[in-house]
Amino acid sequence: EIVLTQSPGTVSLSPGDRVTLSCRASESVAGNYIVWYRQKPGQAPTLLIHGASSRATGIPERFSGSGSATDFSLIISRLEPEDFAMYYCQQYGSSPITFGPGTRVDIK
Amino acid sequence: QVQLQESGPGLVKPLETLSLTCSVSGGPIETYYYNWIRQTPGKRLEWIGDIKYNTENTKYNPSFKSRVTMSVDTSKRQLSLKLKSVTAEDTAIYFCARSVLIGYYHYWYFDLWGRGTLVTVSS
Numbered sequence: 245e246i247v248l249t250q251s252p253g254t255v256s257l258s259p260g261d262r263v264t265l266s267c268r269a270s271e272s273v274a275g276n277y278i279v280w281y282r283q284k285p286g287q288a289p290t291l292l293i294h295g296a297s298s299r300a301t302g303i304p305e306r307f308s309g310s311g312s313a314t315d316f317s318l319i320i321s322r323l324e325p326e327d328f329a330m331y332y333c334q335q336y337g338s339s340p341i342t343f344g345p346g347t348r349v350d351i352k
Numbered sequence: 353q354v355q356l357q358e359s360g361p362g363l364v365k366p367l368e369t370l371s372l373t374c375s376v377s378g379g380p381i382e383t384y385y386y387n388w389i390r391q392t393p394g395k396r397l398e399w400i401g402d403i404k405y406n407t408e409n410t411k412y413n414p415s416f417k418s419r420v421t422m423s424v425d426t427s428k429r430q431l432s433l434k435l436k437s438v439t440a441e442d443t444a445i446y447f448c449a450r451s452v453l454i455g456y457y458h459y460w461y462f463d464l465w466g467r468g469t470l471v472t473v474s475s
Binding site for chain 2: 294
């Protein structure tokens with residue numbers, strides 16, 4: 245199975261800051277089939293990005309995704325208060341589906 | 353608007369069988385794949401498997417394959433998950449989630465999730 249590694253584990257930032265989150269795969273992800281989710285405490289994950297770089301319906305432009313093969317990134321251009329949360333990448337290029345361990349974005 | 357809601361016992365004894373249901377309301381259901389995903393106390397997400405509603409075809413994560421059974425009750429618009437011989441490591445929040453359907457193509461990422469239900473394995 246494909247193992248996903250996310251970095252950093254935790255990052256502490258201020259509202260308005262820009263952040264880049266990394267997701268690295270143990271092997272090339274077919275079709276660049278990577279998605280990103282945001283999860284707020286006590287809630288289910290919310291889809292942000294699919295196909296590595298396509299924003300999901302209703303997701304603000306401050307979220308963007310990039311990358312290919314084994315290295316992928318989620319960029320949040322200006323952090324809003326609701327963006328202080330956990331972020332997960334997931335690959336759906338091969339079975340079994342796997343998730344990264346997550347990155348926590350905290351308020352400094 | 354389609355909604356998913358998980359339900360089931362919050363406490364299961366070791367070596368017994370965990371049984372959960374996912375009720376689907378508010379929209380079309382037949383052509384989708386539905387997945388069970390769990391989140392451990394350490395916040396890790398694990399895909400358990402999926403089931404196609406109208407065919408009941410299943411695919412399970414090899415990590416769970418020997419212990420898991422998924423099924424559908426069409427009369428109740430419900431999906432079910434059974435996980436046998438549980439241990440403390442099966443303590444988690446269990447989510448059902450729908451795979452994305454674009455045209456005729458299914459993609460295994462998830463745009464619709466239930467709120468999840470916490471299951472604790474303890475004697």
